[in-house]
Amino acid sequence: MTDTVMTEKSELPVHMRRAEFDPVPELAELRDGPAIARIHTVVGSQAWLVTRYADVREVLGDQQRFSHARFLERRPPGMADLSDEEIAQARAGNLLAQDPPDHTRLRRFLIPEFTVRRMKRLEPRIREVVDENLDAMEKEGPPADLVANFALPVPSLVICELLGVPYVDRAEFQARSNRMLDLSVPPKERTRIARESRAYMAKLVAKAQAEPGEDILGMLVREHGDDLTTDELIGIASLLLIAGHETTANMLGLGTLALLKHPDQLALVRDHPEAVEPAVEELLRWLSIVHSGIPRVTTTEVEIAGQKIGPGELVVLALPAANRDPALLPDPERLDVTRGEMGHMAFGHGIHHCLGAPLARMEMRIAFPALLQRFPTLRAAGTEPGFRSFNVIYGLTSLEVAW
Amino acid sequence: MVSDEQLLRVRADRDVCIGAGMCVLTAGAVFDQDDDGVVAVLDETPEDIDAVRRAVANCPSGALSISTGTPAGA
Ligand code: HEM
Ligand code: HEM
Ligand code: SF4
Numbered sequence: 001m002t003d004t005v006m007t008e009k010s011e012l013p014v015h016m017r018r019a020e021f022d023p024v025p026e027l028a029e030l031r032d033g034p035a036i037a038r039i040h041t042v043v044g045s046q047a048w049l050v051t052r053y054a055d056v057r058e059v060l061g062d063q064q065r066f067s068h069a070r071f072l073e074r075r076p077p078g079m080a081d082l083s084d085e086e087i088a089q090a091r092a093g094n095l096l097a098q099d100p101p102d103h104t105r106l107r108r109f110l111i112p113e114f115t116v117r118r119m120k121r122l123e124p125r126i127r128e129v130v131d132e133n134l135d136a137m138e139k140e141g142p143p144a145d146l147v148a149n150f151a152l153p154v155p156s157l158v159i160c161e162l163l164g165v166p167y168v169d170r171a172e173f174q175a176r177s178n179r180m181l182d183l184s185v186p187p188k189e190r191t192r193i194a195r196e197s198r199a200y201m202a203k204l205v206a207k208a209q210a211e212p213g214e215d216i217l218g219m220l221v222r223e224h225g226d227d228l229t230t231d232e233l234i235g236i237a238s239l240l241l242i243a244g245h246e247t248t249a250n251m252l253g254l255g256t257l258a259l260l261k262h263p264d265q266l267a268l269v270r271d272h273p274e275a276v277e278p279a280v281e282e283l284l285r286w287l288s289i290v291h292s293g294i295p296r297v298t299t300t301e302v303e304i305a306g307q308k309i310g311p312g313e314l315v316v317l318a319l320p321a322a323n324r325d326p327a328l329l330p331d332p333e334r335l336d337v338t339r340g341e342m343g344h345m346a347f348g349h350g351i352h353h354c355l356g357a358p359l360a361r362m363e364m365r366i367a368f369p370a371l372l373q374r375f376p377t378l379r380a381a382g383t384e385p386g387f388r389s390f391n392v393i394y395g396l397t398s399l400e401v402a403w
Numbered sequence: 404m405v406s407d408e409q410l411l412r413v414r415a416d417r418d419v420c421i422g423a424g425m426c427v428l429t430a431g432a433v434f435d436q437d438d439d440g441v442v443a444v445l446d447e448t449p450e451d452i453d454a455v456r457r458a459v460a461n462c463p464s465g466a467l468s469i470s471t472g473t474p475a476g477a
Binding site: 107108114115118342343349351357 | 424429
């Protein structure tokens, strides 16, 4: 490891420092000791870091005392030049940026598209997308970058088709969604990218309004066109496009590497269909890819882990710490794909619990075994995989594989 | 067999549900999501109460509960 990487790492707040998959031991010491600490977030805000499973669950379950809307109302440091109008526009339709009743209203429009039943209907198409990408990889032959050739294109194509976003534009929006959640990109630059992204989405929404198709955008226009403003449609579409890209893709890349490093567990997932569902849950828990911590702002005086906190303070929830809390399960640091713990909070908890969870689960349940069956001798090859620490979502920049 | 006093009734608050579908994954015989994606209880007095307890604990929005209800006709 080079010196620059070491320096960068030590600047990260404790919950964002990892050695490969594992949070640094200091995070467990914090959780099992004082449980709460004052930190500086990567963007320079002061915050309270919450680490225990029970505390994180309590905060996420209580949207009255811990608001997300308040968080996004604050102007992040370095984004002071955003106008009030731009902030309001950027929040419109972004489910994450709303408290009830606005949140409930928006979420109700979307849940029919993400039910377990609706996902079952999508299953054959997801299988096709997975197989097409595996065919292409096989044809090209080893070595291949698993991130660029499998982990990213599968969820990318799926979310594009679901939403009604032309896949031919992918180079453009993949690069944008990547940089928008990259916390090492200067805030000014991220603001610029966010504006570009909105402009792109605005065009697609205008098209859907003129000619609604069979996709989610078309459905929203047809069935709720009178209830949703154009800004809200743009916001919903942007959120789904970003969330659909940056999450499952990193689970597939990082999850494959985790299995490659645990060959006995990899063999289970490859050879036993009934092992797949619990394995996906365990990978979600163990990897906890939502990395920068979930932010909330207190609306009143609260007490967490014995610490009194005043109103208007930023609280950051460390999912990797909570999901490895010995209070949740025994031997939490060990990856064990046979446990199938559903109580993990990799998808969050409370009213903002991941809308795309049924989709992400379906994608992973199909993709992992299909990849491992197609290339039974799959192995990491060549250069060391690059881990990305300065991001809202933890993952790999590349993973060179051979078979 | 459960005795009448212990009979448990499953309830779902449809106004609170956020349609995460965790209940359907955990106890598919007891819960479903209707066309709006909101929870529907298929079986108010299910046999497999352990699965239901897990579903109640896992429901992200706190929409589910189990109450000791009086059996119909008692
Ligand atoms: C259209 C989509 C999104 C927009 C516009 C958006 C916007 C923002 C903004 C403005 C911030 C504050 C960053 C700062 O203080 O510099 C932020 C932080 C954050 N976002 Fe998002 N976000 C989006 C999607 C997501 C998704 C899909 C996730 C997770 C699944 C997510 C998780 C987070 C987290 C964890 C932070 C905290 C970063 C920190 O303060 O350390 N965001 N987001
Ligand atoms: C393995 C993959 C994924 C993980 C680990 C994940 C994780 C999360 C987490 C932790 C939250 C809660 C954030 C908070 O409370 O502030 C969240 C929210 C959300 N996720 Fe995901 N996500 C994944 C995949 C997806 C996909 C594929 C989509 C879309 C198609 C999606 C769409 C959303 C949306 C729209 C929200 C906001 C929900 C709301 O505010 O009501 N996610 N996700
Ligand atoms: S788990 Fe809870 S929030 Fe999700 S669908 Fe079931 S009742 Fe609704």
